[in-house]
Amino acid sequence: MQTFSLAIHGGAGTILKKHMTADKENLYRAGLKQSLEVGYSILKNGGSAIDAVLAAVTELENNELFNAGKGSVFTNTGTHEMDASIMDGGNLGAGAVGAVRSVKNPIQLAHQVMMHSGHVFLGGEGAIDFARQQGFEMMPDDYFYSDFRYDQWQKVKGSDTFHLDHDTPDDKKFGTVGAVALDASGNLAAATSTGGMTNKKFGRIGDTPVIGSGTYAKNSTCAISCTGNGEVFLRTVAAYDVSALMEYRGMTLNDAMHEVVMNKLKPMDGDGGMIGIDSLGNCSLQFNSAGMYRAYRKSDGTSEIAIF
Amino acid sequence: MQTFSLAIHGGAGTILKKHMTADKENLYRAGLKQSLEVGYSILKNGGSAIDAVLAAVTELENNELFNAGKGSVFTNTGTHEMDASIMDGGNLGAGAVGAVRSVKNPIQLAHQVMMHSGHVFLGGEGAIDFARQQGFEMMPDDYFYSDFRYDQWQKVKGSDTFHLDHDTPDDKKFGTVGAVALDASGNLAAATSTGGMTNKKFGRIGDTPVIGSGTYAKNSTCAISCTGNGEVFLRTVAAYDVSALMEYRGMTLNDAMHEVVMNKLKPMDGDGGMIGIDSLGNCSLQFNSAGMYRAYRKSDGTSEIAIF
Numbered sequence: 001m002q003t004f005s006l007a008i009h010g011g012a013g014t015i016l017k018k019h020m021t022a023d024k025e026n027l028y029r030a031g032l033k034q035s036l037e038v039g040y041s042i043l044k045n046g047g048s049a050i051d052a053v054l055a056a057v058t059e060l061e062n063n064e065l066f067n068a069g070k071g072s073v074f075t076n077t078g079t080h081e082m083d084a085s086i087m088d089g090g091n092l093g094a095g096a097v098g099a100v101r102s103v104k105n106p107i108q109l110a111h112q113v114m115m116h117s118g119h120v121f122l123g124g125e126g127a128i129d130f131a132r133q134q135g136f137e138m139m140p141d142d143y144f145y146s147d148f149r150y151d152q153w154q155k156v157k158g159s160d161t162f163h164l165d166h167d168t169p170d171d172k173k174f175g176t177v178g179a180v181a182l183d184a185s186g187n188l189a190a191a192t193s194t195g196g197m198t199n200k201k202f203g204r205i206g207d208t209p210v211i212g213s214g215t216y217a218k219n220s221t222c223a224i225s226c227t228g229n230g231e232v233f234l235r236t237v238a239a240y241d242v243s244a245l246m247e248y249r250g251m252t253l254n255d256a257m258h259e260v261v262m263n264k265l266k267p268m269d270g271d272g273g274m275i276g277i278d279s280l281g282n283c284s285l286q287f288n289s290a291g292m293y294r295a296y297r298k299s300d301g302t303s304e305i306a307i308f
Numbered sequence: 309m310q311t312f313s314l315a316i317h318g319g320a321g322t323i324l325k326k327h328m329t330a331d332k333e334n335l336y337r338a339g340l341k342q343s344l345e346v347g348y349s350i351l352k353n354g355g356s357a358i359d360a361v362l363a364a365v366t367e368l369e370n371n372e373l374f375n376a377g378k379g380s381v382f383t384n385t386g387t388h389e390m391d392a393s394i395m396d397g398g399n400l401g402a403g404a405v406g407a408v409r410s411v412k413n414p415i416q417l418a419h420q421v422m423m424h425s426g427h428v429f430l431g432g433e434g435a436i437d438f439a440r441q442q443g444f445e446m447m448p449d450d451y452f453y454s455d456f457r458y459d460q461w462q463k464v465k466g467s468d469t470f471h472l473d474h475d476t477p478d479d480k481k482f483g484t485v486g487a488v489a490l491d492a493s494g495n496l497a498a499a500t501s502t503g504g505m506t507n508k509k510f511g512r513i514g515d516t517p518v519i520g521s522g523t524y525a526k527n528s529t530c531a532i533s534c535t536g537n538g539e540v541f542l543r544t545v546a547a548y549d550v551s552a553l554m555e556y557r558g559m560t561l562n563d564a565m566h567e568v569v570m571n572k573l574k575p576m577d578g579d580g581g582m583i584g585i586d587s588l589g590n591c592s593l594q595f596n597s598a599g600m601y602r603a604y605r606k607s608d609g610t611s612e613i614a615i616f
Contacts, residue, residue, distance in 0.1 A: 087543075092543045092544065092576070093543070094542065094543050098406070098431055098513070099431055099432060099434075117510060117512075118539075119510065119512045119539055120538075120539045120542045120543060121512070121513040121514070121518075121542060122510045122511050122512055122513065123406055123407055123431050123432060123511040123512075123513050124407060124431060124432040124433075124511045125432075125511060126407075126509060126510040126511020126512065127510060127511050129509070129510055129511075130510040201434060201437070202425060202427065202430045202434040202435060202437055202438040203430050203431040203432045203433060203434020203435050203437075204425075204427045204429070204430055204431075204434065205406070205429040205430065205431050206429070210429075210518055210519075210520075211518075211521070211542050211543060211545065212518075212520045212521060212542075212545035212548065213519070213520060216545070230428075231426075231427055231428045234402065234428045234429060234519050234520075235395075235400045235401070235402050235428060235519060236400065237519065237520035237524070237545060237548040240520065240545040240548060240549075240552075241548075241552070244548075244549070244552035244556060245556060248552060248553060248556035248557045249556045268400070
């Protein structure tokens with residue numbers, strides 16, 4: 001039997017056990033499990049890595065616990081602006097969307113950009129026009145509303161403060177979701193999606209929609225999805241750097257991710273982490289912050305769901 | 309005396325001698341020379357690499373011959389949407405703007421993003437709000453108007469066709485401008501700016517504003533500015549890949565750029581080129597298309613201005 005595996009994350013940051021009730025923890029674990037099972041079943045039935053990461057991230061986008069899709073945070077004008085990207089390690093195909101509103105599943109839109117736009121990266125109103133042309137479901141604002149996201153926003157509204165979701169004092173929710181997969185045909189894929197920063201303004205774009213920084217996949221090396229302080233992930237080209245260390249230095253996935261997360265990102269205050277899978281199906285889930293919502297399942301029978 | 313050097317480009321593509329009159333060629337050469345001299349004089353007077361690339365790209369943005377700033381092409385709605393990015397190799401500081409309108413010098417705005425926004429990448433209306441807050445000069449639409457750009461647009465308007473500037477049949481103008489520099493203190497910097505694609509829609513973002521793809525700088529390796537088929541430069545993380553090949557494989561600047569331009573970009577139809585400078589002041593200007601508007605000048609007295 002060919003090896004296959006899937007790993008997912010629901011964001012990283014100052015996730016502390018002392019701020020987490022047993023009920024909340026169970027909800028997060030259930031959300032991760034749901035996403036993991038949906039994606040893994042696709043791989044188990046011979047589906048592609050792209051379809052698996054797409055399905056896994058869609059599940060996380062539909063879960064209001066995570067800051068992506070339905071659970072996206074509020075911008076400084078009370079809207080929800082989402083970013084997402086996806087990459088196919090087989091042909092280096094890639095799709096990304098930045099600052100899209102109203103789209104239920106930004107990761108599905110990124111996938112359609114990859115498949116049908118002739119481009120890699122679409123932003124703002126133009127990306128929404130493309131979504132409409134592709135027949136995407138547009139959701140009313142209240143689909144993205146939740147009391148806790150609204151409360152998060154009210155605490156910093158009117159100030160110049162913006163918060164990465166995971167930097168909110170009470171650590172209610174966290175910043176990004178993502179998935180990486182190896183399918184039984186040897187294809188790698190990666191996908192990442194986010195609702196951005198609470199009270200963000202100026203059309204800030206983080207690493208999530210940027211191929212090479214937030215998302216990268218190449219069959220000969222690895223698939224990577226990142227979460228954290230996006231500006232530092234952009235400046236270090238974090239996702240592609242793991243691939244380059246493997247390809248050019250011969251490092252293992254685990255060692256390359258350690259080098260980037262601990263020795264490159266951390267000294268630059270690049271708090272966060274990343275998940276990766278290599279061409280043999282090895283999974284690595286690393287972070288330099290207190291916690292990262294994460295899970296993996298491999299065809300050898302091993303699996304884990306963890307937070308702290 | 310410490311070594312310093314500057315290289316610039318004004319876009320790459322199917323630039324053919326047979327389509328170029330002597331007068332046109334002289335105008336392009338004069339534009340490149342003007343940019344080169346302004347940037348080089350800053351380095352010669354002990355100025356920083358960042359200030360040199362900023363000044364050189366500003367000159368090219370102000371020259372209507374080049375597709376950036378004043379010379380930007382028309383989008384499918386008759387507007388001008390510009391992208392730019394800048395990176396400081398000394399501290400890996402970076403700034404980028406995507407899909408900005410009305411701003412006279414997008415590269416100056418990218419620089420302000422790097423210095424004062426707390427972010428790396430701002431897009432669309434948000435980036436324009438930031439520009440206003442920073443006191444940027446906003447130009448009326450007619451500042452960006454020229455007969456030849458308008459004619460270019462009319463030829464494809466109403467169709468689903470979009471053109472990279474350098475793919476227009478008559479090769480009137482070309483796609484991107486950029487600069488890389490090493491200053492006498494050993495700092496590297498890179499800057500890139502573009503007016504995008506004629507008749508573009510859907511808010512397409514190319515490689516120009518993406519750190520790692522269109523622009524990258526790191527003192528220990530190189531400064532790179534790219535021009536060409538942006539989607540492929542995004543998928544290959546082209547600019548950072550040169551740095552990675554130097555750092556992890558020990559390749560020279562010239563060999564690393566050759567590997568990326570000829571062996572990675574070209575097989576994926578990534579037509580175009582890039583300019584680079586390493587920490588010793590070596591310059592390399594490479595392209596896999598028919599031509600690239602380019603020039604360099606080094607403190608050892610060597611210099612060149614070339615097109616084909």
